[in-house]
Amino acid sequence: MFNKILIANRGEIALRIIRTCKEMGIPTVAVYSTADKDSLHVKFADEAVCIGPASSRDSYLKITSILAAAEITNADAVHPGYGFLAENAEFSRICDEHNIKFIGPSPEAISSMGDKAIAKVTMINSKVPVVPGSDGVVSCYEDAKAICDEIGFPVIVKASSGGGGRGMRVVMDASELQKSFDMCRNEAKTAFNNPEVYIETFVQNPHHVEIQILADQYGNAISLGERDCSLQRRHQKILEEAPSPLLTPKLRKKMGEAAINAALSVKYEGAGTVEFLVDDELNFYFMEMNTRIQVEHPVTEQITGFDLIEEQIKIAAGMSIADYLVKLTGHSIECRINAEDPEFNFQPSAGEITVFHPPGGQGVRLDTHVYSGYLIPPNYDSMIAKLIVTAKTRPEAIIKMRRALQEFIIEGIKTTIPYHIQLMDDPNFNQGSVSTKYLETTFTYKSEEKLNF
Amino acid sequence: MFNKILIANRGEIALRIIRTCKEMGIPTVAVYSTADKDSLHVKFADEAVCIGPASSRDSYLKITSILAAAEITNADAVHPGYGFLAENAEFSRICDEHNIKFIGPSPEAISSMGDKAIAKVTMINSKVPVVPGSDGVVSCYEDAKAICDEIGFPVIVKASSGGGGRGMRVVMDASELQKSFDMCRNEAKTAFNNPEVYIETFVQNPHHVEIQILADQYGNAISLGERDCSLQRRHQKILEEAPSPLLTPKLRKKMGEAAINAALSVKYEGAGTVEFLVDDELNFYFMEMNTRIQVEHPVTEQITGFDLIEEQIKIAAGMSIADYLVKLTGHSIECRINAEDPEFNFQPSAGEITVFHPPGGQGVRLDTHVYSGYLIPPNYDSMIAKLIVTAKTRPEAIIKMRRALQEFIIEGIKTTIPYHIQLMDDPNFNQGSVSTKYLETTFTYKSEEKLNF
Amino acid sequence: MDLKLVKKIIDLIAASDLNEVAIEEADFKIKVKKLSESSHISYTQPVVAQVPHTAPLTASEDLESSAPVSTTSNSSNSIVAPIVGTFYQAASPDSNPFVKVGDKVQTGQTLCIIEAMKIMNEIESNCSGIITEILVPDGTPVEYGQPLFSISKD
C-alpha cells in the first residue's frame, strides 16, 4: 500500500478522497492555491502545500508544481480526483516517470479514450455498439455526403477533440450539410486547435446512462451497474440516480458487458465510466469513456456498498478484483447543489455562505467542502455540495430527497436547491427516465419571485 | 393513516419524527417551551404551538397543555418520542380518552413494564430468563435473608420504582444485608414515594444487550436484532452498536424469542426494547422493557433498513407486520455527543454553539437539532447530536467513526467528542464487548490538556 | 387561474389591516403586500415572538422560565395566555362577555376563559386599568404567552 497520497484537487472531491485515505490509514497531502487556504481539504489533510495563486492554470493545472509538492512531501502516489489533471495523459506519464503512482489508468488508456474518433474505432473493434456513422475522421464534404446517404438524416457532426456539448452541430437534412460541416471544422480548429470531425446518426430523445466499471492490473473488469444522468442543462449533469428507471435487468447485463469490453480494449486500470446514449426503444450506443472517478460516483456507492475511492487506491496498489461480487440494493439519487441562481439563468453566485445548515437523518449523505462562513472563490466551478439520498425504492428516494432539500438551508448566496425541489415535484421526473433534452425543452422552473407575488 | 401528528417532545427526536412524517406525507404539529422557540423542530414542523415556559414540568411534561395543543390543531395522533411523557401510562390513557391516538403501547402495557417487580413476575410466567431472586416485592428482612440463602451472594437490592441506576444497592455478603436492605427501602420511599424493593443475584461484569422488537395490534411480534449498549457512565449509555460483538447467531435467536415473548405477554403494540444483562458465559437475564423508541434506535435502522419511527406510526394506524422479514447487514455504531466537558467530570456545558461543522461522506448519519448560532438551553438534557456510522464490519465502522469524529467541529461549548475519539483508539473497545462497568473502572480518559503538553 | 378568486382574496386583504399576505395551494400561490400608512404611530411593546417561521437560525435571546403572564411597557400592559387552549370572551355562548373595550378592570377580575381539555379556565387580570383592545377573536385557539388584551394601566 502507499505510504502517502497527494491529492491533486480541491473542493468536495479532495475532501472525499481524504476521508477514504483516513479510513485506510494512509497519510495525505493536500495541495492548494492561495484562494483555497481556508478550505477543509487543507485543514483535514495531514500535510498541505500551497502550490500557486488562485488561477487554476498556475496551481491545480500546473504539473511541475504538483509533482514538486509530491517530491518535497515524499508522497508516493497522486490521486487526481475529477476535472483539472484527471484525464491528462501527460500528467499520468510524468507521474510514472517520477516513480509516483498515478491513481488512474495508463497514459495510453487516457489518450485513446480522450480522442473521440479513436475511441469510436476502438469500440467498433471491440464489438461495443456505437452510433452509426463515419469510421473515424471525415476530412471532406464528399465523404460526409456519402456517409449521410448511407445512414440517413438527421446526423450530428462532432469535433474529435470536443466534448461537454462543445464542438457539435446537428444537421437535419442534406441541404444543410455542407455549411454545417465546414463550420464545425472551423470551430473545432479555433476551439481545440484540431479541425478533425466525425459524423454520426443524431439520436433523438436520448437518455444518458453510464456504466461504472472497475478494472485491475490483471485483466479483471467488472460492472457496478449504471447511473442515469439524463437530467442535464447545457450538457451539465444536475441530478443522477442509480439504478436507471429505464433499464431492464437484461439490458443492464448487456450494457455492463459492453462497458467491460470497452475497458478491456484499452487495458483499463482503476475506476472508469462508459457513457451510453439509450433511445426510447432501448437501443444503446457508446458515447465516451471517462477515465476517472465521476462527480456522481456516490449513487453507485450507495447501492453497491463499495467505496469507489478505496477501490481506486487498492487497484493502483496492485490488488486484484477477481473475487468481487456486485449486488445492487435500493435506489439512490444525487442532486448537485451549485452556487448558481436559478432565477437568473443559473448565473454563478460567489460570496460568503452566512448560514449553512445541512440536512440529516436516515438515508441522507452529504459530500461538501463548504461551511457557515465559507467564502466561495470565484475562480473554480460552482458546485458546493452533493446531496445524496438512498431508500428502498425510487419513489421513496424522491420523497426523501424532497424532505432533505427542504431542510437544507444555505444563506448568503443563491443555490440550485429551489430548482431541485421543483424537480422533485415534477410529474415527468417522478414517472421515470426523461431524455437529456427534458430540462431544457420541457421542464419549466417557476421563479420563486413569481411564486411569491 | 393519521391526518396530523403532534410531537410531544423536543430536540433531535422531535426533528427525527418530523422527518419521517414529512416522508410519509403526514402534517405535523410541534409543541415547544419558550426556551425552544428557535429550535429546528419548531421551524420544520407544519404548525407549532408554544405550550409553556422553559421548565419541563410546565411544558413538555404538562399533559393538559399538550392535549390542548392537539385539540386546537386538530391533531389525531401524538408521538411521545423518548423521555418526558413517553412512558407515562396516564398520558397514554388520557390520549385514548380524548380520541387521540397515542403512538405507543396501551396504558396497561406501560404500567406493567414500568413496575420492575410486576414486570419480573410477568417475565417468569412467560418463560423469559430473569436474574435469580425474589418473586416480586420483599417486605421484611427475614424474607430477604431466606432468599439470599437460596440464591447466594453477592445480591443487589433494587427499588421497584427505581431505574437508571437509582434506588439500588449491591450486598456482597450476609453481614451487610440488613443494613443495606433497610437503607434501600428508606431511599426508595424518599425518592419514589414507594418503599418496595426486590432482591436479585448481582451479575458481575454484565454486558448490556437489548433487543429491538416490533409488535402490531394483531398479535404479531418480531425481533430486529440486538444493540450492545455496554458502554455506560453512571448508567447513562454513551455509545451503542449493532450487532453486539458478544452474541452468537444462536444466542441472538434465543434472545430475540425471549424478547418477543416478553412483548406478547403484555399485548405490546409498537416499537419496544427488551433489555438484557448478558454475562461472560453468555447467560442472559431480562432487565427491563422500555415501552418507547430508544435514543439508540438508529443503529438498528442502519443494519436492518427499517425506519422505526415509520413503523411506530404504521402500527399505531393499524397496519400489520405479519409479512415483515428482517435481515441484518453490516455494522453500525452511534456516539452520543453531549454538551459536557470530559475534562471536568462531564459537567454540562450550556451556551452558544458558535461553530458547528458536521461530518459527512459515505456511511455517516447525523441526527441533531443544533446548528451554528444555537443556544443550548440549560433546562433540558445535554445530548446535542447522535453521530451514527455504518460499514461492512465492526473494525471498519470504528475506523469510520474515528474519521467522522475527527472532522466534527463544535466550538463555543465543550462536548464529548474528544472522549469518543479516545474511545475509538482504546484496545479493549476495539477487541469486542466490554462490561457495563468498563468505562468507570478501567477506561481512562486522557485530558486533552495533558495530551498537548 | 381563477381571477375572481384572486380578486376576492385581494379585496379581503385590502379591507383588512394587513400589509402582506401570501397564500399557496398545491398549484397556486399568492402573496400580497401593502405598505403601512400609519408608520408614524408610536408602538409600545415588543411582540412576544409568535412567529416561529421567520429568522430561523438566530439563537434564542429569551430564556425566561417564569410564566410571562403580562408584558409591561410604561402605562400599557398586555394580558397574555398562561395556558394553551381556546379563548372565550364569555362564560357561555349566551352570556355577556366578561369585559369589553373601555371597561375598567381590577386586579383579579376574570377577563376571559381559556378552554383546555373541556375545562374552562378563568383568566384573571394581573393589574387594574382600562381594556383598550381585545386582541383575539372569540373562540380562537391561543398558545402559551399569546397576548389577549391590551390594558392601559391606572
Place this chain on the structure above:
Amino acid sequence: MDLKLVKKIIDLIAASDLNEVAIEEADFKIKVKKLSESSHISYTQPVVAQVPHTAPLTASEDLESSAPVSTTSNSSNSIVAPIVGTFYQAASPDSNPFVKVGDKVQTGQTLCIIEAMKIMNEIESNCSGIITEILVPDGTPVEYGQPLFSISKD
C-alpha cells in the same frame, strides 16, 4: 380553497398583535405579515452573526491571484518562493552561497535556487537592498508564497 377559512385566518391575524404569520398544510399555505407601526423609530441593524469562527473555519480574506513574489512593510521586504520545491542557498554543495546576511543585492541578482522536478530554478531579487535574514535552512522544502529572505530596501 376555502375562502371562509382564509378570511377567518386573516381576521384572526388582523385582530392580533402579530407581525407575520405563516401557516402551511399539505396543500395549503398562508403567510400574513403586518408591518410594525413603529417604523419611525430608528432601526438597529440585526446582528448578522458574522463571527462564527475562530481559527479553523475563517473565510479567506485573501483572494489575490497575482504571485506574491514579495511582501512589503515600510523599508523592509520579504522575498517569497514563487514555486514549490527545495530551497538551496548555493548552486551546488561545493559552491559558495549566492548571498549571505549583510550582503548588498541588486534587483535581478540570483539569491537562491529552488529545485522542482530535478530542475534548478534560479530565484532573483525583485528589489535592491541588504539581506537582513535568511528565513529557510538550506535544503528545506518550501511552498508557494513562503518567505525566504528579509531585505532592508535601499
